[in-house]
Amino acid sequence: MHDHTNTWGISTEAFLGWYVAAATGAVVIALVIRGVAMRKPTPALRTLTPPEMGVLTSDERAVRAAVAELESAAYSAGQGQHDRFTRIVRQRIDDAGGTAVPSRLVPTLPLPLLELRSDLVQAGYLNGNREHTLTRLSVVPVVVVAVVGTIRTGFTVVNENPVGYLPLVVVCLALIVVTLLRLSRRTRFGQVELSRLKDEYSYLTPNFQPSFATYGATSAGIAAALFGPGRDGGWAPGCGGGSSPSSCSTFSSTVSCGG
Known part of the structure; x- marks a missing residue:
């Protein structure tokens, strides 16, 4: 029973x-x-490099920012002073024979990307x-x-x-x-800062077709970091003027734009 x-x-x-x-x-x-x-205690606000702005969203955005800055520097007013991560990306591009496709560069940069993320974890922008x-x-x-x-x-x-x-x-x-x-990539502070940066640099959105020959290479990196490619997936901010990849120039006579 x-x-x-x-x-x-x-x-x-x-x-x-x-x-x-x-x-x-x-x-x-x-x-x-x-x-x-x-x-967490409220972090101290700091000035972020374009790759640091990009890594707030994803690793590929960080690489895209570096590539855009390098391409725009070659296209317009010279290379200028790049941050350490961007210089490493430049070396990886040279090692790859001049191919500057961010999605293909990401797997070649595990340690530099880890260092980039770790810095922002310590700074209070990212969860670790x-x-x-x-x-x-x-x-x-x-x-x-x-x-x-x-x-x-x-x-x-x-x-x-x-x-x-x-x-x-x-x-x-x-x-x-x-x-x-579920834990977001960014801390609450990081989310607030990302929103603030997008508002501050809203004039660099693809819709406005900004001319980076005027704004400079750093602005090209910031645009790529915060807004990524355009709505058609092919906007390459490093090439100046919101042009398409097919009209990009190259730097060091070898690097080509990539999506």
Whole structure:
């Protein structure tokens, strides 16, 4: 004979009461741990290089910024003083026989990109290993409660006892875990700064077709870092005047624009 009232010697109603309390407590603990992970002193504002502006969005944006700056320097008023990352990108381009396609350059720059990201983690613009580790640790209590609920549901079904709304609570916990594990690339400070930079340099958007022969190579790098390619995917800011890749010039007589 099956006991259609109790599973593990606890009725469904009693278990649900304790389970909801435990689930609520686990979520609160997770939020507290996550809050600690995200809490940082307000960073000091600093002037970012074009590749640093780009890495706020992605590694490829950082490389694209460096390539745009190099191409625009060759196209217009000379190369000028480039930051360390841009000089490394220039060397990689030379090593690749003059091919300047950002997506192909990214795999050749693991350590320089790591250094670039690490600098901005230290500066408070990007989330780093500490934040990712604490974020993963924060969900452990919720996962434990969800596993217990899943096991209980299984035993309850096998015993042909009523499960009540226990499966719904477990599903909600699973969704909470997925949500809590999401951690943006940028810190709150980094997000605010990225928005501010886009507003400050809005005149460099592809829609305005800025002339980098006038604005200079650094502005070309900033445009690529903040706004990327144009809506058609082919805007190459380093080539001046918002022209298409097919009309690009090259620098060192070897480098060509790439998307």
